[in-house]
Amino acid sequence: MSEYLLTQVINYGAPLLWLIVFIGGLGAPLPCTVLVIAAGAFARQGILPWHTTAFISIVSVVSGDAISYSLGYYAREHVLERFSQTPRWLKAEEIFRKWGPLSIFFSRFLITAIALPVTLMSGTTRYPFKKWLTYDLAGEIVWILGYGGLGYLFGSQWEVVNEFLGNFGGLTLGIIIFIVGVKQVWNWKLKRRQLSA
Amino acid sequence: MSPHVNPKHRALIFTLTILGCLFILFFGLRVFHAYKKFQGHPPMPPSPTGEVETDVEQIRDWMTIPFISRMYGVPEKILFDAIGISPEGNHKKSIEELDEEYFPEADGYIIERVKAAILAHQSPPMPAAPLTPVPPLTPDSPAVP
Known part of the structure; x- marks a missing residue:
């Protein structure tokens, strides 16, 4: 898939990249990070104009994200019909209010596997749009300019950057899952001690 | 628990x-x-002569001939001639697609031909001048005019 898309990006240029990152923003599982890093290398080779490519890519991906947010926003009623006022839902809303900004920001570029659930959750919990947009935009700027910039810096050796960043995202996700699990087990132990005391 | x-x-x-x-x-x-x-x-330093790649090991199956031509600064015609394919209708096809279409029985044929053509086209490095040993200076050495 990524090889096919790379061929098409060198054939059709920046407009295709904008379309791909827009669809990626909607939540389609496309290898967008690979393309962004490669686009940086292509910009260095003079195949893509880096400034317009970067600017319109940011606009495209934020537009895609905003549509995903609105899907969550308007699906709220359906979600509430199912979970309304259940302790689990209230807890999820509370957690999201606490961790929302960090999860919105980091899921844009580092842990992209959870980007869509986080965006939908933002809409469903009616996370304030302006705040959401600020963190989303900041994360996407890091993604496009940071990752694309690394592609530009490393030129034809961009695959090394892609391999490192792809695996680093997986490692970060693993660390977060592990910490959440250990924290939960720790809380149970504390409760048990309090009950037995 | x-x-x-x-x-x-x-x-x-x-x-x-x-x-x-x-x-x-x-x-x-x-x-x-x-x-x-x-x-x-390490990150590649900016090249004063433009971004022309010299390492042919960077060529991948997803690249097209015009892209490789630009990347290595080798005219497209030389590359198409090297693989014996007409450029017409093949500009947007990747090496993998060209291989499947024209040389399905010879896996990796095109990429090898392209690498050879680029190496043949790129000017060979200048041979280094032979080093002449310089005798160490001693107090008895004659002064150099």
Whole structure:
């Protein structure tokens, strides 16, 4: 898939990249990070104009994200019909209010596997749009300019950057899952001690 | 564990924790290997003569002939001539597609031909001037005019 898309990006240029990152923003599982890093290398080779490519890519991906947010926003009623006022839902809303900004920001570029659930959750919990947009935009700027910039810096050796960043995202996700699990087990132990005391 | 904990919830948390460990192990090893590779490839300095690549090992199956031509500064015609294919209708096809269409029985034929054509076209490096040994200066050495 990524090889096919790379061929098409060198054939059709920046407009295709904008379309791909827009669809990626909607939540389609496309290898967008690979393309962004490669686009940086292509910009260095003079195949893509880096400034317009970067600017319109940011606009495209934020537009895609905003549509995903609105899907969550308007699906709220359906979600509430199912979970309304259940302790689990209230807890999820509370957690999201606490961790929302960090999860919105980091899921844009580092842990992209959870980007869509986080965006939908933002809409469903009616996370304030302006705040959401600020963190989303900041994360996407890091993604496009940071990752694309690394592609530009490393030129034809961009695959090394892609391999490192792809695996680093997986490692970060693993660390977060592990910490959440250990924290939960720790809380149970504390409760048990309090009950037995 | 506490008797108040839902067994399903408990199983989910244990599964997540184990999954987290597996992720850390799997991606940690991959990050380590990628980092070692990463260290071996410092960022490329900007080239004053334009971005012309010289390492033919960077050629991949997804690249097209016009892209390779631009990347290596070799005219398209030379590359198409080297693989014996007409440029017409083949500009947007990747090496993999060209291989499947024209040389399905010879795997990797085009990429090897393209590499050879680029190496033949790029000017060979200038031979280094032979080093002439210079005798060390001693107080008895005659003064150089």
